[in-house]
Amino acid sequence: MDATPRPTRRPLIDRTLAATATGYTWLPRRLRAGPDRVARTRLLGRPALAVRGPDAVRFFYDEHNVRRHGALPEPVRGTLFGQDAVHTLDGAAHRQRKRFFLPLLQADRIAGAVEQVTRAWDEAVPDWARRSRVVLFDEAAVVLTRGVHRWAGIPLADAEAAQVAADLVAMVDGFATLGPRHWRARRARGRQEERLARLVRDVRSGRTTAEAGSLLERAAGHRDTKGEPLPGEPLTARTAAVELLNVVRPTAAVTWFVVFAAHALHHRPEVARRLREGDPVFATAFAHEVRRFYPFAPFVGGRAARDLSWHGRSVPAGGVVLLDVYGQLHDEDLWGDPYVFRPERFQQHPAAGDELIAQGGGDPRTGHRCPGEGVVLGLLQALAVRLAHLEYEVPDQDLRISLRRVPARPRSGFVIGAVRPPGRPTAAAATAGTA
Known part of the structure; x- marks a missing residue:
């Protein structure tokens, strides 16, 4: 009889508190310890498998491997996405609900969003010029909120725009903490x-008339762009409100990227000069690099749909699967010099969907990649060009960005002063976001 004791696997320690306290660097550090960018851990009381890399993106977004139903913690549903949102569904139910968002993929709808938001920006700049101090984070949020409400056909009185903008920002700002922000x-x-x-x-x-073809009309009538009923039962008023928020809230979240763009232009004035030259290809590359370089989502998670194994590490059915977003966007093997802000990389190597996962991975039409990614990209391009043309001073302030805070942002909110309205951008620059 073989009396040699068999090696026992030590129980995994739950790392939920460590993940919350450490922020963006928690998962990359764990994955750095192994050669295959995969690690086992424990999160939210469940065994977890953490993965990274283009192949891992395809593995993670395959519904046969990872599901979203029941995966999002209640604190995230209660703040960022809402109960019964499209993000919580899988399979046929997810694909049916996703049809509500498909117009966001159409070029004319993206151009319409950019037009309304840039119009709101141009209306706001003269007011900024009359003030001695402007917090760009706060003002960009109001601009984006006004523009996206106009685009979606949702009435918004001027008097309530600042409060609605503050609420939309709060939803994003509080999803990853259990403190006062939550x-x-x-x-x-x-x-x-x-x-x-x-x-x-x-x-x-x-009692109210919705603009024909607007997202409000679609939510209220549960009909497609041709007026045909969408499959499934009509949305309840509350669920319709949740999905409308899942359009306007991510657009307001572009506030973070606008301020990151200002941060990049402040530290790289030669980039601002290139944006002013009106090259839409460079504007696109700049927007991609802002989304890659600056911290926004640390990771995304789901539940293992069955017993899974990846590069020799396993997780049982019902366990947690984590995709390391921040780590992948700063992976040296993918980007070469990941901690250098260099828009030119996206002129030399076009953005690949399974590499640049700032808005998730997979197919936006059927999977969980954000259907509004094109809107985010278009808005960021257009507003970056406007920032580059805007004349202002940057007073002394705390522009540090803590990787412990999720979502991260410059501590000061990026204060500007002595704003001087610019001349009109060139035609190419003004339409950079609509390409």
């Missing part, structure tokens, strides 16, 4: 869901 996010979501649910009910009752 509770602000919950209250903000409750206010905005109620506002939009009331609007949907008013449209359905005839």
